[in-house]
Amino acid sequence: MTCRxxxxxxxxxxxxGEIGQDSAPHLDHLAGCHACRDEIGFDRAMxxxxxxxxxxxxxxxxxxxxxxxxxxxxxxxxxxxxxxxRAWTVRLAAGLxxxxxxxxxxxxxxxxxxxxxxxxxxxxxxxxxxxxxxSGRDGVPPDAIQEWIEVAPVVPAPAEEEARASxxxxxxxxxxxxxxxxxxxxxANPVEADxxxxxxxxxxxxxxxxxxxxxxxxxxxxxxxxxxxxxxxTEEPKPVPDPPLDGPS
Amino acid sequence: MEGRQPDxxxxxxxxxxxxxxxxxxxxxxxxxxxxxxxxxxxxxxxEEVLQDxxxxxxxxxERLDPARSPLPWLQRVAINLCYSRISxxxxxxxxITSLITNLVVDLAARPxxxxxSREVLDALQRGIDALPPKKQTAIILxxxxxxxxxxxxxxxxxxxxxxxxxxxxxxKALRVRLPVERRLPxxxxxxxxxxPR
Numbered sequence: 001m002t003c004r005x006x007x008x009x010x011x012x013x014x015x016x017g018e019i020g021q022d023s024a025p026h027l028d029h030l031a032g033c034h035a036c037r038d039e040i041g042f043d044r045a046m047x048x049x050x051x052x053x054x055x056x057x058x059x060x061x062x063x064x065x066x067x068x069x070x071x072x073x074x075x076x077x078x079x080x081x082x083x084x085x086r087a088w089t090v091r092l093a094a095g096l097x098x099x100x101x102x103x104x105x106x107x108x109x110x111x112x113x114x115x116x117x118x119x120x121x122x123x124x125x126x127x128x129x130x131x132x133x134x135s136g137r138d139g140v141p142p143d144a145i146q147e148w149i150e151v152a153p154v155v156p157a158p159a160e161e162e163a164r165a166s167x168x169x170x171x172x173x174x175x176x177x178x179x180x181x182x183x184x185x186x187x188a189n190p191v192e193a194d195x196x197x198x199x200x201x202x203x204x205x206x207x208x209x210x211x212x213x214x215x216x217x218x219x220x221x222x223x224x225x226x227x228x229x230x231x232x233x234t235e236e237p238k239p240v241p242d243p244p245l246d247g248p249s
Numbered sequence: 250m251e252g253r254q255p256d257x258x259x260x261x262x263x264x265x266x267x268x269x270x271x272x273x274x275x276x277x278x279x280x281x282x283x284x285x286x287x288x289x290x291x292x293x294x295x296e297e298v299l300q301d302x303x304x305x306x307x308x309x310x311e312r313l314d315p316a317r318s319p320l321p322w323l324q325r326v327a328i329n330l331c332y333s334r335i336s337x338x339x340x341x342x343x344x345i346t347s348l349i350t351n352l353v354v355d356l357a358a359r360p361x362x363x364x365x366s367r368e369v370l371d372a373l374q375r376g377i378d379a380l381p382p383k384k385q386t387a388i389i390l391x392x393x394x395x396x397x398x399x400x401x402x403x404x405x406x407x408x409x410x411x412x413x414x415x416x417x418x419x420x421k422a423l424r425v426r427l428p429v430e431r432r433l434p435x436x437x438x439x440x441x442x443x444x445p446r
Binding site for chain 1 (some may be wrong): 271290295366393423
């Protein structure tokens, strides 16, 4: 044990009068350690001063002889009732606490069961006829999934695209869908490229579906099928020039 | 605990015997008043707390256990009343007791010792005032009233370990309040202790 720790334990023992048979090692240390003796001595002196300070606060003061009359006087007064506003506030606070606890417990339960709450509306389904959770995975009916598998194009490989550009062959209508544009964006972003590798697997379609929720025009895709389909109303944003390397002049 | 009561005092009080209640008041008024005064440092406020405390005791007299001393309960009520009053007032009154003590000094003591001792006591008084309620209560119960750790813990409604911890941290906080040279251990050379601040 270090000197510091022994000193701390000694302080504890002397303050609460707990020095006994098993304190012999501490006392042995105290006999040989000047610093610990000083520390304990100082603590005892401070406690002595503290007792004086506390006694000074009270002195010989006693309640006045009129104190008993004051008690009788207060007893005759009607007992104050708790105000209605306060009682209402207490009830409201209790209700809020209970509500918060229930919300927290529900959230914990959802996390524990690993439930996913996903809102996906495939084309052809409006808000009114959204499928129920029982109809398929993540609430998407199996026939809607199948329809998307059929419609969703396989992203053309770069070589295939180059060949088509050289021959001038038109793009398949399905490739003009936003999902195809997503596929092209995924090529530009290698981190997300694997999301379009196996589009015909239903699970990946669902993954793509959830990405599809981001509007194409907000995703910054200006070179996609929309332009090729003759959509010339939207202006392509001008690229922002890079700042000069040598700082502002 | 101090303030021993006649065996049937609480029972007689429970029978709405006003004389028994007066005896009950006279038996326990001093320790309760001392606690209130130590916390509030205001004799008038302490007396108000004392009166409220006993009025409350009379109103709930049916719930008092005749087999046990009511003093821990009375002290607990007094402590709670004190802190609720203090928080309502926000500021403490000028302590009259300390003014009196300032006037009454030991003329036999050396002037430098008087000044030093006064300085330490004042620092400790300020330190006690600045303690959080739980630590302040612990200090008052243990060092002023001399209750045992178990009794102090019963009044403060905590266990003995918690009471020890509160006392330990209260002393630690008070030590920081002391003038710098008084914080040094006793064995520190005089030259170091006399270093001007």
